Amino acid sequence: MAHTVFIDGAAGTTGLEIVERLAPRPEFELLVLEGDRRKDPAARREALNEADFAILCLPDDAAREAVALIDPASVTRVIDASTAFRVATGWTYGFPELVGRDVVAGAQRVSNPGCYPTGFLALVAPLVRGGLLPADWxxxxxxxxxxxxxxxxxxxxxxxxxxxxxxxxxLALGHKHLAEMRRHGGLVHDPVFSPAVIAAHRGMAVEVPLPLVAIPGAAPADALRNALAEFYAGSPVVSVADARPDELLLRAGAPGSDRLELHVFAAADGSQARLIALLDNLGKGASGAAIQSLNLMAGLDEASGLRL
Structure with missing residues (x-):
C-alpha cells in the first residue's frame, strides 16, 4: 500500500519540486487540496492528520501553525522545510549522513537542514567531531x-x-542559519557567515577558509580530506573529490541534482586550506534532502527518486 503524503505549501518553490518528483512514484500517494481549500484551516487540519507523512514547505510561523493543527495522538510524521524547528527539542535534524540514517528513519518529526548549513556542516561537523579541527575556532x-x-x-x-x-x-550579521550551524557543528562560536545570491537559477558553493598555521590543533589538509572521505564512504549522495582542479564552476543552466560534492584544497606549504562544498540549493539543499529523509522514514532506499 502506498504511503500518503500531504505537502502543505505545495505552491512554493520547494513544494512544487517535491510534488513533481513524488507524483510519478508508486510508493507514495499525494493528498491534494484544490483551490481555496489549500488555505482553509479545517481542510488543512484534516489533511495533516490523515496523511502518513506531512511535508511542510511554509514560512516559519506558518510551519509552527501547521504543526499545532496536528493532533497529539496523530500518527502523521512530519518533515519541515522551514527554519522553525532546526534546533528545537523533540525534532530530528534531517541530515542522515551526520545524525545517522537509523535516527532519521525512526523519527516522528524531522527538520530539513538549510541549504547553506548543509554545505558548511558537511565540511566542518565531521572534522570537529573527529578532533581534526577545534570546536572553539x-x-x-x-x-x-x-x-x-x-x-x-x-x-x-x-x-x-x-x-x-x-x-x-x-550584512547585519545574526543570520537565522547560524543557530543550526553552531548547534549541529558542535561549535562554541557562531561562524562569520557571508551569503550572497548570484545570477543563476540554482546551484551553490559554500567555502570555509582555514588558516591552518594559526588554528590550534588543526590537522594537515591531507588528513582533513582523508577524514571526510572516510566519513562519507559509501554515501550515495555525498562525495569527496580526489583531484584538486584549477577551478570549480557553477553553471547558470545546470540541471537539478541531489549530489553534494566536497573539496579540500591546500597551500603548497600546508599553511592554509580551503574547504568547498558544491550542491544544488533546491536539491540536497531543500527538496532533495526532504525526499531523502522521506525515503528513510518510509523504509525505502534513501536514494530512491534522487537525481544522482
Whole structure:
C-alpha cells in the first residue's frame, strides 16, 4: 500500500519540486487540496492528520501553525522545510549522513537542514567531531547560491531585472542559519557567515577558509580530506573529490541534482586550506534532502527518486 503524503505549501518553490518528483512514484500517494481549500484551516487540519507523512514547505510561523493543527495522538510524521524547528527539542535534524540514517528513519518529526548549513556542516561537523579541527575556532563561511532559494519575490526580482549579477545580504550579521550551524557543528562560536545570491537559477558553493598555521590543533589538509572521505564512504549522495582542479564552476543552466560534492584544497606549504562544498540549493539543499529523509522514514532506499 502506498504511503500518503500531504505537502502543505505545495505552491512554493520547494513544494512544487517535491510534488513533481513524488507524483510519478508508486510508493507514495499525494493528498491534494484544490483551490481555496489549500488555505482553509479545517481542510488543512484534516489533511495533516490523515496523511502518513506531512511535508511542510511554509514560512516559519506558518510551519509552527501547521504543526499545532496536528493532533497529539496523530500518527502523521512530519518533515519541515522551514527554519522553525532546526534546533528545537523533540525534532530530528534531517541530515542522515551526520545524525545517522537509523535516527532519521525512526523519527516522528524531522527538520530539513538549510541549504547553506548543509554545505558548511558537511565540511566542518565531521572534522570537529573527529578532533581534526577545534570546536572553539571562529570559523568563516563564504557562500553563493542560485536565486531560486530566495522564494518567489527574489526569483521575480532577478528574472525581471537582468542587470543583477550578485546580491550580498545578511550584512547585519545574526543570520537565522547560524543557530543550526553552531548547534549541529558542535561549535562554541557562531561562524562569520557571508551569503550572497548570484545570477543563476540554482546551484551553490559554500567555502570555509582555514588558516591552518594559526588554528590550534588543526590537522594537515591531507588528513582533513582523508577524514571526510572516510566519513562519507559509501554515501550515495555525498562525495569527496580526489583531484584538486584549477577551478570549480557553477553553471547558470545546470540541471537539478541531489549530489553534494566536497573539496579540500591546500597551500603548497600546508599553511592554509580551503574547504568547498558544491550542491544544488533546491536539491540536497531543500527538496532533495526532504525526499531523502522521506525515503528513510518510509523504509525505502534513501536514494530512491534522487537525481544522482
Amino acid at each position: 571562529p570559523y568563516t563561511v563564504n557562500a553563493v547560491s542560485g536565486y531560486s532559494g530566495g522564494g518567489k519575490a527574489l526569483i521575480e526580482r532577478f528574472e525581471d531585472d537582468g542587470d543583477i549579477a550578485w546580491r550580498g545580504y545578511g
